[in-house]
Amino acid sequence: MDVFGQLYDIERDIKDKSSAERKEARQKRAKPIWENFGRWLEENAGLIKENSAIYKAFAYTMKRHKRLSVYMENEMLNIDNNPIESSIRPIALGRRNFLFSGSHNGAQRSAMLYSFMGTCKLHGINPMTWMEDVLKRINTHPSDKIHELLPPNWKKLQEETLEEKQENTILKTA
Template identity: 45%
Template structure:
C-alpha cells in the first residue's frame, strides 16, 4: 500500500470480492457442485479481470519495488490459484489446513519435554484421541468423563465401542456414583 496505493487497493478489492463469494458459499452451506456454480458465476469474472490486469501491469512496475515483488509473486502463482475455480471441494486458500496443523506445530517444542520416548508416545495417543473427538463433533470433556467411568467394567471385546467414531454417551443417571 505504501509503495503503490492505487494498484494495491485495486487488487485488494478483487481479493475481498473473491473471499465474499467464499463467505456466501459457506453461509448458504452450498454443496461442492453448487459452490462450483457460484464460483463460475461470481468469482471467475473477477479472476479473469485480475489476470488481464496482471498482464497489463506486470511490465509497468519496477521489479524490485514492493508492488513489483507482489505483482511478480502473483503472476508466478496465478494459474495455480485459478485452479480453485474448477472444483467446488477446493478452498481458496490453505487456512483450514494451517488451522488444523497449528496445535501440532505449537506442541512440537513441548514434545521435547515429555520426559521420555514412552511419555511422548502416550502424549501423541492422547492428542490423537482428542483429535478424533473433534473430528466426530464430540465434546472431549464429556467423552472422557463418560469413557473413564465406563472403562473399568467394559468387556475387552467391546472396547471398540468406546472409540470416538463408535461412542454413544450413556445416561448420567444410569452411571454408578463415584
C-alpha cells in the first residue's frame, strides 16, 4: 500500500502544476515507483499459493499493471476516477427510489433533478441557491436563452447580474 501512498503524494504535489509539469513529474517520479512495483509483483507472485486470495490479488494487479499506468502518459488523466464516482453516488443510492416515482415520467423528472444537483456540485454551486434563482427567473427569461440557466452557464449569469446591479447602484448614487 506504500506504493499507492507515494503515487498519491506525487499527485497532491503536482495538482496545481501545468500539464507539461504534471507529465514530467509523473515520468520522473511516479513511473519508476510503478515499474519497481510491477517487478516486485512478478518476483513475489511465485512465492504465494495459487489458490489463495492474495495470489488472486497479485494476478489481478499484474494483468492490469500496464493499463493502470496510463495516467502517467497522459497529463489530462487523473490517477483515479473518484470525482466521477462521488458525483454519481447519489444516483446509485436513489436508483431504488426511482421505482416509486409514480410513473416513468416521474422517474425521468427525478433523474433530471439528480443530474442538475450533481452538475451544480461539480461546478461549485450550491444546488438550493441555483434552484431558487432559476425558479424565480424561468418565467421571464427568454426561451431562446434558456441554456443560460443550466448550472455551468448560470454561474456566469450570476456574475453578470451582480455587475449590472453594482453599475446601477453607482449610477443612482452619482
